[in-house]
Amino acid sequence: MNDETYLVRTILLFDRAVNTINCARGSREQLKAGIVDMLRKPQRVHHARFPVKMDSDEVRMFEGWRVQHSLDKAPTKGGLRLSPDVSLEELSALAAWMTWKNVIAGTPFTGAKGGVVCDTKKLSEAELSRIIRRFAYEMSHVFGPLSDVPSPDMYTGAREMAWIYDTFTMMLAKNPVANPQAVVTGKPAAFGGLELRKEATALGGVYVLEEALRRKEIRGIDSLSGKTVTIQGFGKVGYAAARLLREQNARIIAVSDSKGGIYSPEGLDPVAVLEYKRATQGNSVVGYQNLAAVNRDAIQTVPCDIFIPAASQDSLTSANAEQVQAKIVLELANGPTTLEAEELLAAKGVFVIPDFVANAGGVVVSYYEWQANLSYDRETTDDVYRNRLRQQMIQTYERARETQVKYSKLCKHSISLREAGLIFGIEELHDHILERGIFP
Numbered sequence: 001m002n003d004e005t006y007l008v009r010t011i012l013l014f015d016r017a018v019n020t021i022n023c024a025r026g027s028r029e030q031l032k033a034g035i036v037d038m039l040r041k042p043q044r045v046h047h048a049r050f051p052v053k054m055d056s057d058e059v060r061m062f063e064g065w066r067v068q069h070s071l072d073k074a075p076t077k078g079g080l081r082l083s084p085d086v087s088l089e090e091l092s093a094l095a096a097w098m099t100w101k102n103v104i105a106g107t108p109f110t111g112a113k114g115g116v117v118c119d120t121k122k123l124s125e126a127e128l129s130r131i132i133r134r135f136a137y138e139m140s141h142v143f144g145p146l147s148d149v150p151s152p153d154m155y156t157g158a159r160e161m162a163w164i165y166d167t168f169t170m171m172l173a174k175n176p177v178a179n180p181q182a183v184v185t186g187k188p189a190a191f192g193g194l195e196l197r198k199e200a201t202a203l204g205g206v207y208v209l210e211e212a213l214r215r216k217e218i219r220g221i222d223s224l225s226g227k228t229v230t231i232q233g234f235g236k237v238g239y240a241a242a243r244l245l246r247e248q249n250a251r252i253i254a255v256s257d258s259k260g261g262i263y264s265p266e267g268l269d270p271v272a273v274l275e276y277k278r279a280t281q282g283n284s285v286v287g288y289q290n291l292a293a294v295n296r297d298a299i300q301t302v303p304c305d306i307f308i309p310a311a312s313q314d315s316l317t318s319a320n321a322e323q324v325q326a327k328i329v330l331e332l333a334n335g336p337t338t339l340e341a342e343e344l345l346a347a348k349g350v351f352v353i354p355d356f357v358a359n360a361g362g363v364v365v366s367y368y369e370w371q372a373n374l375s376y377d378r379e380t381t382d383d384v385y386r387n388r389l390r391q392q393m394i395q396t397y398e399r400a401r402e403t404q405v406k407y408s409k410l411c412k413h414s415i416s417l418r419e420a421g422l423i424f425g426i427e428e429l430h431d432h433i434l435e436r437g438i439f440p
C-alpha cells in the first residue's frame with residue numbers, strides 16, 4: 001500500500017484547507033502564518049513509560065501518550081484507545097481531528113487523544129485495570145474536569161472510564177475539584193454517565209445521514225427503508241449503527257470484526273449477532289448461523305447502498321476504493337479513507353460523509369454528560385438529550401455543507417465535504433485565537 005500515513009494525510013489536508021481559505025480571502029485578510037503554524041501540529045504531548053505488575057508476578061513496562069492538539073478552548077477532549085499499534089503519530093492525527101470535530105459540532109472543547117500500547121485480548125481484567133489506573137496516575141497532571149477529559153475509544157468503554165474516575169478521585173486528597181465525575185465521559189450511569197452515550201456516536205451518524213437524504217443530496221437514495229448496509233467493525237459504534245439502522249428498516253447484509261466477516265442477503269439481526277459474539281470464545285461474529293464468510297479485508301467491496309467503516313483508520317485505500325460499490329460511505333471510524341481513495345470515490349460519485357462530521361455525536365453527548373456533571377444535573381432525560389443531539393448534528397452537517405457551497409463558488413472548483421469542515425474549523429479557531437491574543 002503506497003497511501004500516505006494518517007498523520008501525513010492530516011497535515012496535507014490541513015495545508016490544502018489553509019491554501020483554499022487564503023486563495024478565497026483578499027490579500028489583506030490572509031490567515032496569520034504563526035497561528036496557522038500553531039494549529040498545524042499538537043501543542044502538548046505527554047508521554048509515560050510505566051511498570052505494571054502482571055498476574056504472573058512479573059513486572060512489564062508499558063508505554064502511552066496523551067496528545068493535546070490545541071489548548072485554545074479548555075478543556076481538551078478526546079478518547080483513549082488501547083492497541084498494540086498505538087503510536088504518537090496516530091494519536092497526533094486523531095487529536096487534531098478531535099479539535100476540528102469539536103469546533104464544527106459547536107462544543108466548548110478542543111481536541112486531545114490518548115493511548116496505551118497493549119493487546120487487550122492478551123490481558124486479564126485485573127492486569128488491564130492496573131494498566132489503566134497507572135496510566136491515569138501518570139497523566140494526573142493532565143486529566144481533570146477543566147483541563148482534559150478522556151472518553152472511550154477503541155478497546156475502552158464505561159469500565160475503563162470508571163477506573164480512571166476512581167483513580168482521579170483517590171488522588172484528589174486535599175484538593176477537591178468541582179464535580180470529579182466530570183473528569184471522564186462515557187462512564188457508567190452510577191457515576192454520572194448518560195445512557196445515551198453508548199449509542200451517541202452511531203445515532204449522531206444516523207441523524208446526519210437522514211439529513212443528507214432529506215435534502216435529497218445523495219443521488220438515487222432518499223430514504224433508509226430497504227437500503228442495504230455493510231459495516232466494518234462490530235464494536236461499540238458498529239453494533240449501535242447496525243441496530244439503529246435496522247430500526248429504520250435498512251437491511252444489514254454484512255458485518256465484520258478483527259477475526260472476519262459474515263454475509264446475509266436477507267439481512268442480519270444485530271442484537272442476535274451481538275449475543276452470539278459475546279457467547280463465543282473468540283468474541284467474534286464469525287460462524288454466526290453458519291452464514292457465508294466475508295474476507296475481513298474485503299468487506300469494503302461488498303455491493304450495498306451504504307458502507308460504514310467503524311473499525312480503524314486506513315480502511316479505504318488506493319488498493320480497494322475503485323472496487324467500492326456503495327453509493328454512500330458514512331465514516332463512523334476515525335480516518336478510514338486515504339487521500340487517493342477519496343479521489344477515486346469522488347470520481348465514482350460515491351457520497352462520503354467525513355468522520356469528524358459523521359461521528360461527532362460521541363463528543364456531543366460527552367459534552368452533555370460533562371455539563372450535567374458540572375451542574376449536578378440528574379434530571380434531564382435521555383429524550384431531551386436525543387432531541388438536542390439531533391439538532392446539533394443537523395447543524396454540524398449544515399455548517400460543513402454551507403462552507404462547501406461557499407468555498408466551491410469562491411474557488412471555482414468543487415471542494416470535498418471533508419475540506420469544507422476543516423475550513424470551517426480552521427477559520428473559527430484562527431479568529432478565536434486572534435481575538436483572545438497570545439500570552440504574554
Ligand code: NAD
Pocket residue numbers: 152153154155156201232233234235236237238256257258259296310311312313332333334359360362363
Ligand atoms: P471498539 O473497540 O468498541 O470496536 C472496534 C471493532 O473493530 C471491534 O469489533 C474490532 O474487532 C473491530 N476491528 C478491529 N480491526 C478490524 C478490522 N481490520 N476489520 C474489521 N473489524 C476490525 O471501538 P469503537 O469505540 O466502536 O470505535 C470504532 C471506531 O469509531 C474507531 O475508529 C474510533 O476511533 C471511532 N469512534 C468511536 C467513538 C466512540 O464513541 N467510541 C466516537 C467517535 C469515533
